[in-house]
Amino acid sequence: MSKFKFSFSLVLTIILVGILSTSVFARGAYWGSLTGDNSGWSFKFINTSDKAKDFTVKVYSNEDGYTDALYSSPVKTAVAPHPEPTGAAGEYVTVTVTPDNVNFQLGVIYKFVLVDVTDPAKEVATETKYGVTTVNDTNKKLYNVSDDPEMVDVDGSGLVNANHTGLPGAASKGGNKHGFYQNNTNSCAACHQTHTAAQGEALLFKDGVYSTCSACHDGTTGAYNAFATSSAETTKEIAGTFNISTDSAHNGSLHQSDGSITVSAAPGGGKSQAVWGGEFNCASCHAPHGAGSTMENNLNMDPLGWGGVEYKALPTGVTLDGATDAQKDSLNGKLFKDLTIIDLDTNSAALASFIKPYVVAKKTITAADLSTDKTKEGYMYSRANVQVGQKVIQTYRWTGKAYVRDFSLWLRGSSREAANTVLTGAPATGLTIVWRDGFAFGAATAVDAVSKAQISLGIDVETTTNIRSLFDSGYTNYIYDSGTEMSKYCASCHTDYLSTVRTNLTGTYTQAHRHTTGKDNLTCVRCHYGHGTDATIMKDSNDESYFEGDHAGKLDYYVDPNPSSALKRYTGMSVCYACHGSGGQFINNPANEAIDGPTSTIYGSHAVVNDAGVQYDDGEAPLKPGQPGTRE
Amino acid sequence: MKKKTTYIWMGSIVALSIVLFAVIYFFHLQDDAIKVADNLKTGGQPTLSYYIQGDLNDPLEKPMDVTKVGEFVYVTDTNHKQVQVFDRSGTPVFKFGKEGTDKGQFEFPYGIAGDKDGNIYVADLYNANISIFNEKGKFIKYFEVADKADQLKGPGGLRIYNNQLYVTDIPNNRVVVFDLKGKKMLEITSVTGKEDLLNAPNAVTIDDDKNIYVSDTGKQRLVVYDKTGKYKRTINGSADNKGSSKFVNPRGIGVASNGTLLMVDNMTHYVYGFDKDGKQIFQFGGIGSDKNQFYLPNGLFVDDKGEVLITDTVNARVGFYY
Incomplete structure (x- = not known):
């Protein structure tokens, strides 16, 4: 090789390296990372330009094709430049985005875009985060599992495998194990038989729904246990348990969801075969293919259709x-x-x-x-x-x-x-x-x-498994309208029992005056369990159960003297007295320790306290968690 | 003299009979083992002999697990909160247990195993205990852990091997090995570390090399460890066992004497067989109630002879393969 050729090659190499290096360091901002946790997302970046700039993070969703920003973060002003970043922690700037910021919905894919405010049309870095989440059992907030390779969709469709019970958050109650199927899913045959089904349109096998649901929801997978043994905690939940006893010592009742009855058995409902003739089973209330619901109980958005x-x-x-x-x-x-x-x-x-x-x-x-x-x-x-x-x-x-x-x-x-x-x-x-x-x-x-x-119109109940989150406006997890939505949900089958006026006759199939159920604080499940109940989880009007208080272990005290199918949360007529105990009808009742004053805004045996232990109404004994107390 | 000769002759005949019986019995056992093992080894599935369905007046309902002690079959009849016992012909012999939380009572009888003395250990997932019964079903005592910190929260699958109790603690996402006095010998909580934890393991078994097999139900896989709990490999039904899992709710597992691993996959309604390297060698089942079909099978037990028992929960029966 001649000296000329050698020199030319050397110069050319230097030039090319220089060009490439320049292009590398010419980025507007060095992309760091986007991570999700229970409280939302953290967007980290480094300004690798040669001067201080202002940045904002915009969030889009796939629902409108990433057209309109759902959210723009407060502008990070004068972000210091690091044209030659080393990756040191101090070089990064973090922008946090909460689920509330983007009106978070399950199944939606969110795109995060870092924008140079001085040149808004220029997107300096983008990252897409899948809206596939489940609910953390600890704080009930959103838990992002998108970093889990098994959970993230492989083809960008937003679909992941159903029945992946072992994914992060699986030990929590509910979550979206149902639906979001992977494109090579192997799950359908768990419930359906293509050519040899025992049941109609859905191609289900005999006892299909009930048996399939209870294969996982019996405590063997860490998923919500619908058959949990009664405990002090069970009494605070919305659903109660299917693991109840109906003998005379317990007088239990449950939603008979094993497929042995039709929906027409629902009190307060109609009997026409077109709407009410279907088998009543778990899927009458829950959506095995995924509800799209924002609550963790996977309730069907359109029960009974x-x-x-x-x-x-x-x-x-x-x-x-x-x-x-x-x-x-x-x-x-x-x-x-x-x-x-x-x-x-x-x-x-x-x-x-x-x-x-x-x-x-x-x-x-x-x-x-x-x-x-x-x-x-x-x-x-x-x-x-x-x-x-x-x-x-x-x-x-x-x-x-x-x-x-x-x-x-x-x-x-x-x-x-x-x-x-x-x-x-x-x-x-x-x-x-x-x-x-x-x-x-x-x-x-x-x-x-x-x-x-x-x-x-469908139904979407936003709540947690604690009953107070539905009706107690002082409870941390309460969200406006949750109790009302829950009542609408029950009224999908018990249609006539949804009422917001006691003074008028209401109902389609039977006309009657009915207790108010169409308000958050008077939601159906404040008096009834969803799954089942018996003497071991029913409570008295002092909100004490078989597991606590003056009558702990005394089954005969808690057995409901009026055996029925009502799934009551309180034994006997304490289901009334629990709220109305110190109302005007019962003044001077020596058994009641907390009588409201004449100007009290609260009636009921006790006032509800919020999470911090603060009472709504001075001078009254605080409640135990979950204890009723009507707030008007 | 004549009397003495008679005694000698009679004694000889008895002794000869005993020897002959022993020889025949020995070869019979060998024949059983060879027959079943060969069947599995050649890629064939176990041969179904019949189904156990329970007492006519008290048929099984959601049988979750099964074991064999001597010639008797013990089945956790979970929805009836009892254990039903059958002889080799499938005839009900007796049953024990009833609903409750006291001694000898169950809320969710699940895993079941027998020790060398014929005692029966029954895990109760909801009562969070393991009861020990004698072979006649009489309650003896609860299995007590030596250290309260090791207390089980929800015992599921059980196996007893070399005087050690292997138990899956489902809600705690772990497998624990105790000696029969309750001292913890080993605990397995993950595959390769904190980043890959077990989730709701439902079943555990051991092979003759003391390798430990765990049905990691929540993670849709089988995990194999050596006797010290060191990770060896994962089996999930994909081509190289590294792809997406083919399993949905893997449950009961057992290892035949020739090393063939059998696993029940609950929600695909199949039973899979794997060789020692984790390569699938057969599958049988599928959804249905016909012969060799299943509705949500769950428990599986393989004895020393290679006889296989599989609980079929919705069909409310136990398949006996020998």
């Missing part, structure tokens, strides 16, 4: 007594077609009188409509990041006396399915639909573009 039954008022001249089964069923339908969008901005009195059980209206949002307090109605809008001045289209529900905002989820089906929500005229961008809470919002132009609506 009301979301696909069209509401039709009775024909003129037809009364309830004379109505057919089909006509009565349609009164419970939750599919409302051709709804006019009522404009409350121009006609504030438009909802003064009954139109249909559910209607849709829109209004411009003011500061009074928003709240960061989870116990307030305005929280539903604030957590979706609705802004003052934007407009909201919202479902409203007739309570018997007035219309109130309703947060039943809007079911999304396909054009082939009856249960499907459609906002006619909705623009491709600019209108954010909050499916799980049943409303949509955006700029006035986007909202006003919606000319009519078809809504299909």
Whole structure:
């Protein structure tokens, strides 16, 4: 090789290395990492440019094709430059994003984008994080398992294997082991027989649902044990247990979900075969393929399929007594077609009188409509990041006396399915639909573009397994509307028992005056368990059970003298006395240690205390966790 | 004299009979072992002989596990909260236990194993204890751990080998080995370290080389350890045992005398057989109630002769393969 060629090659090499090195270090920002934990995500990055810059992190979701940012973090100003980063901890800047920031929903894929504020169009780094999460049993907050190689979808479809009971969080109750199937799933045959099924449309084997569910939910997998032995903890849960005794010493009752009865056995329900004739089993309430529900109990979003039954008022001249089964069923339908969008901005009195059980209206949002307090109605809008001045289209529900905002989820089906929500005229961008809470919002132009609506209402209960989270607004995990949604859930089968007015006769199949169940603090499960009960987990009006207090171990004290199928949380009529014990009807009752004063805002045997032990009402004995006490 | 000769003749005949019986019996046992082992070794599945379904007036309901002690078969009849015992022909002999939390009572009888003295150990997942019964089903005592820190939270699968009790503590995600006096000899909680923990292990078994096999149900895999608890390999049904698991809810496991490993896969309703290297050599089953089909099979036991017992929970029967 000549000296010339050698020199030329050397120079050329130096130039090429220089070019490559320059390109490497010319990045706007060095991508660090995105990690998730129980409280959300942490986005770490280094500014590798040669000058201080301002940065923000924007979060998008796959629901709108990553079009509109769900969230923009507060700007990190004057982030120090590190043009030659070493990776030292001090070089990193961290931006945290909470689940609430993005209105987190299971199954949604979130994309995180780091943006140079001085040049917003330029995305300096992006990372996608799968919204596949489960619930941590310790704090009930969101636990991101996306770092688990078994859980992350392999093809970007957002799908992972069902029945992977061993994945992080599996020992917690619920989680989304159901649904999100991997493309090479081996799970279908666990429940279905393609050509030799013993049961109808679902191709299930004999005792399929009950037996399959109890194969895992019997305590052998670490998943929620539906047959747990009674304990002090069991008494605080929403569901109770299926492991009960029905002998005279226990007088237990349970939801007979082994497939031996049909749904028509539900008290307060109808009997038509079209709706009520199906087998009653675990899947009547829970969704084995995944509910899309935000709660960990995997409750079916559309139990009994009301979301696909069209509401039709009775024909003129037809009364309830004379109505057919089909006509009565349609009164419970939750599919409302051709709804006019009522404009409350121009006609504030438009909802003064009954139109249909559910209607849709829109209004411009003011500061009074928003709240960061989870116990307030305005929280539903604030957590979706609705802004003052934007407009909201919202479902409203007739309570018997007035219309109130309703947060039943809007079911999304396909054009082939009856249960499907459609906002006619909705623009491709600019209108954010909050499916799980049943409303949509955006700029006035986007909202006003919606000319009519078809809504299909489902149910989404946001709660934990502690009963207090449903009805006790002082409890940390309480979220507005949870108790009401739970009652709607029970009323999918026990339809007539959902009532918000005691003064009127209510019910489709039987007319009666009924105890209020349509409020958070009067949710059905405050008095009843979901799975089963007996003397070992029922309590007395002092909220003490077989496992504690003055009557610990005394089974005969706790056995319900009125054996029934009612799954009561309290024995005998203490189910009434637990809340009404010191109300006006029972004043001067010497057995009651805490009588409310005449100006008390609370009636009930005791006041509820919050997590910090603070009482709502001075001068009353604090409650044990889970003890009832009506708060009005 | 004549009388003495008669005694000698009679004695000789008896002695000869005993020797002959011993020889025949010995070869009979050998024949059994060879027959079954060969069957497994050549890639064939165990041969079903019949099903045990329980007392006609008290049929099995959700039989979760099974063991064999001598010629008797012990089945945890879990939904009836009892143990049913059968002879070799499948005839019910007796049963013991009833619902409750006291001595001799069960809430969720699960794993079952016998020791060399014929005592029966029954794990109760819900009562969080292991009861010891004699061979007639009389409650003797609870198995007590020597150190309270080792207390079991939810015992599931059991095996007794060389006077050591192997137990899966399901809620605690671990396998513990005790001597029969309750002293902890070994504890296994993970595969390779804290990053790869066991999850809800349901079954454990041991081979003749004292290797320990764990059915790590929650992680959809079998894990093999040596006798010291050192990790050896994972079996999950994929081609190289490193891909996505083919199992859904792996449960009962057993090792035949020739080293063939059998495993029940609960939610695919199949039973798989593997060689010593973890390579699958057969599978049988599938969902159904016909012969050799299963509805959510769970427990599996292989005895020294290679006879196999499999509990079929929804079909409420125990398959006896010999």
